[in-house]
Amino acid sequence: MHIKNKLAEAEKRGKPMFSFEFFPPKTAQGVQNLYDRMDRMHGLGPSFIDVTWGAGGNLSHLTCEMVKVAQSVYGLETCMHLTCTDMPKSKLDDALSQAYKAGCTNILALRGDPPRDQDKWKATEGGFRYAKDLVTYIKEKYGDHFDIGVAGYPEGCDDQEDRELLMEHLKEKVDAGGTFVVTQMFYDVDNFLAWVRKCRERGIIVPIVPGIMPISTYGAFLRRANWSKCRVPPEWMERLEPIKNDDSVVREIGKSLIAEMCQKIIDSGIYHLHFYTMNLAQATRMVLEELALTPTSGSPIQSALPWRQSLGLNRRDENVRPIFWRNRNQSYIVRTQDWDEFPNGRWGDSRSPAFGELDAYGIGLKGSNEQNIKLWGSPSTARDISDLFVSYLKGDLQSLPWSESAINSEADSIKADLISLNTRGLLTINSQPAVDGVKSSHPVLGWGPQNGYVYQKAYIELFVSPAVIEDFLARINLDKALTYYAVSKAGSLRSNAANDGPNAVTWGVFPGKEIVQPTIVETISFLAWKDEAFKLGEDWSQCHPQGTKSRKLIEGMMDGWYLVNVVDNDFRRARGLFEALEGLDSGVLDDVVEISNGITNGVSNGNGTSHTNGEVKVQTNGGGKAGTNGVAR
Numbered sequence: 001m002h003i004k005n006k007l008a009e010a011e012k013r014g015k016p017m018f019s020f021e022f023f024p025p026k027t028a029q030g031v032q033n034l035y036d037r038m039d040r041m042h043g044l045g046p047s048f049i050d051v052t053w054g055a056g057g058n059l060s061h062l063t064c065e066m067v068k069v070a071q072s073v074y075g076l077e078t079c080m081h082l083t084c085t086d087m088p089k090s091k092l093d094d095a096l097s098q099a100y101k102a103g104c105t106n107i108l109a110l111r112g113d114p115p116r117d118q119d120k121w122k123a124t125e126g127g128f129r130y131a132k133d134l135v136t137y138i139k140e141k142y143g144d145h146f147d148i149g150v151a152g153y154p155e156g157c158d159d160q161e162d163r164e165l166l167m168e169h170l171k172e173k174v175d176a177g178g179t180f181v182v183t184q185m186f187y188d189v190d191n192f193l194a195w196v197r198k199c200r201e202r203g204i205i206v207p208i209v210p211g212i213m214p215i216s217t218y219g220a221f222l223r224r225a226n227w228s229k230c231r232v233p234p235e236w237m238e239r240l241e242p243i244k245n246d247d248s249v250v251r252e253i254g255k256s257l258i259a260e261m262c263q264k265i266i267d268s269g270i271y272h273l274h275f276y277t278m279n280l281a282q283a284t285r286m287v288l289e290e291l292a293l294t295p296t297s298g299s300p301i302q303s304a305l306p307w308r309q310s311l312g313l314n315r316r317d318e319n320v321r322p323i324f325w326r327n328r329n330q331s332y333i334v335r336t337q338d339w340d341e342f343p344n345g346r347w348g349d350s351r352s353p354a355f356g357e358l359d360a361y362g363i364g365l366k367g368s369n370e371q372n373i374k375l376w377g378s379p380s381t382a383r384d385i386s387d388l389f390v391s392y393l394k395g396d397l398q399s400l401p402w403s404e405s406a407i408n409s410e411a412d413s414i415k416a417d418l419i420s421l422n423t424r425g426l427l428t429i430n431s432q433p434a435v436d437g438v439k440s441s442h443p444v445l446g447w448g449p450q451n452g453y454v455y456q457k458a459y460i461e462l463f464v465s466p467a468v469i470e471d472f473l474a475r476i477n478l479d480k481a482l483t484y485y486a487v488s489k490a491g492s493l494r495s496n497a498a499n500d501g502p503n504a505v506t507w508g509v510f511p512g513k514e515i516v517q518p519t520i521v522e523t524i525s526f527l528a529w530k531d532e533a534f535k536l537g538e539d540w541s542q543c544h545p546q547g548t549k550s551r552k553l554i555e556g557m558m559d560g561w562y563l564v565n566v567v568d569n570d571f572r573r574a575r576g577l578f579e580a581l582e583g584l585d586s587g588v589l590d591d592v593v594e595i596s597n598g599i600t601n602g603v604s605n606g607n608g609t610s611h612t613n614g615e616v617k618v619q620t621n622g623g624g625k626a627g628t629n630g631v632a633r
Contacts, residue, residue, distance in 0.1 A: 002147035007207040024062040050079035068102035072312030083112025103313040150178035154195040185213040214283035215254025218244035259290035318342035324529035355528040365539035383589040402429035425586025430461035452510035458568040
């Protein structure tokens with residue numbers, strides 16, 4: 001969606017909106033940390049984000065990659081910076097092409113700063129001298145595909161202090177096709193509002209977005225103010241200077257000063273704030289909370305679908321997905337990125353085109369071996385693993401190999417049942433409760449347009465020990481409303497489903513629309529997910545050294561256990577699925593992998609030891625129970 005349309009919507013509704021700026025980090029770990037932060041800050045509800053472009057295209061490849069990931073994986077409407085500095089047309093063409101293919105529809109066209117080894121800005125041979133020329137070029141090549149923003153300088157810029165001349169340059173950029181203006185940071189709000197009035201008098205009528213720099217520390221505040229040569233009101237210094245050595249107090253006072261400035265901007269009729277985050281979240285979040293602009297239980301972000309939509313090329317109309325990747329959004333995006341079209345209205349044949357291979361970046365287990373061992377420990381029995389799953393359900397653990405984020409409040413209504421299952425050794429990696437028609441505006445379960453109703457079938461997905469798989473499936477078969485798929489790592493599939501076609505497990509009914517069925521269970525997708533689910537377990541096992549109990553234990557589970565999903569097709573009952581599994585226990589929780597001189601002798605369960613000469617066998621004490629640990633939406 002074009003930013004100009006988002007700004008027009010905010011003005012029409014009289015409801016303030018906001019956006020964030022990020023810049024490419026210099027290290028691989030920094031990039032991953034930023035992606036995680038962008039993912040979390042998505043929950044604050046930004047209207048869009050932008051990603052900067054280094055001087056001379058430095059780190060430009062990373063800018064393009066970040067735009068692609070933000071658009072496609074995190075569903076963030078993204079504006080890509082593009083500068084003239086050291087950028088011949090060939091490089092500009094490549095950047096614009098990558099932005100187009102990423103689904104990006106917004107560009108901030110800038111002249112840019114000179115490279116660090118140059119005192120003054122110089123035009124590149126075969127490139128452009130002014131931002132207005134870049135605007136014109138983009139319009140000529142791409143028509144109206146890109147919405148083009150330009151920069152405004154209320155207090156002058158580094159190499160030009162003549163504000164009248166800068167105002168004339170701004171008018172030229174807008175006349176060339178710029179549809180919105182983003183300003184340099186400032187702290188003098190009265191000067192900014194006076195500058196906006198002058199822009200209007202000069203005929204610059206496009207939306208003007210104020211650039212807001214939060215205050216995190218006193219030193220950073222001064223450096224950024226001096227760098228941008230912006231005026232700091234004397235009363236600000238009077239409040240900040242005495243407490244400059246206490247960062248927490250500086251943030252608190254800074255929050256109040258910035259929030260007061262922002263409120264004055266909003267009161268003037270400007271309904272969008274653009275935050276220069278410096279890749280940090282806390283100071284920006286504090287200001288938004290002070291302004292009461294963050295989501296609350298009484299005023300949640302309204303989602304169009306029960307899963308986060310991708311804004312990648314050709315994916316904006318996608319509205320059907322298999323439930324299996326509900327906890328692993330990035331993996332699903334990566335494995336389907338080469339599809340020519342995406343399900344819209346119904347689920348087609350997922351065998352053509354096929355799901356992508358498992359060796360692509362973003363599919364395997366995240367984190368280093370050391371980090372994952374610190375997070376999940378070194379389990380030596382299935383009970384240790386069961387305890388991890390229970391900790392996740394209780395909120396004491398923020399992730400599992402199959403769940404990249406913490407469990408959320410949607411699972412609250414079935415949490416006790418999930419904990420019971422996992423305590424009994426039925427290890428759940430995905431679930432959803434039954435929902436019999438709640439309003440689409442419900443703060444936890446709601447999605448879709450207003451005045452609609454949404455529904456869900458109860459669903460669990462879990463690993464089941466071979467010791468109880470027959471008992472487990474027999475219980476499911478006794479209830480005609482329950483359908484299942486069970487598969488081993490080797491691919492042996494069992495099911496009681498009537499056919500291989502899709503089974504909708506989430507749907508919504510909305511005024512003036514056909515019934516929307518955005519989440520399904522179906523055979524081919526489950527088999528594609530099966531490979532990934534078992535590989536994640538293998539990746540986890542390989543965090544531990546060869547020959548250790550933990551590695552042998554997890555490898556043995558992945559080699560021998562079944563991946564099972566169960567759907568209760570009677571969406572009006574809340575506990576039918578769990579009632580069918582009451583009293584079932586895995587029977588293998590206390591089996592111990594024994595290591596002698598680096599050789600696996602077998603598994604001890606208290607009744608003896610099985611010597612296997614390199615093969616791990618599971619001995620059990622009898623029947624068992626099964627469990628699931630829920631899912632974070």
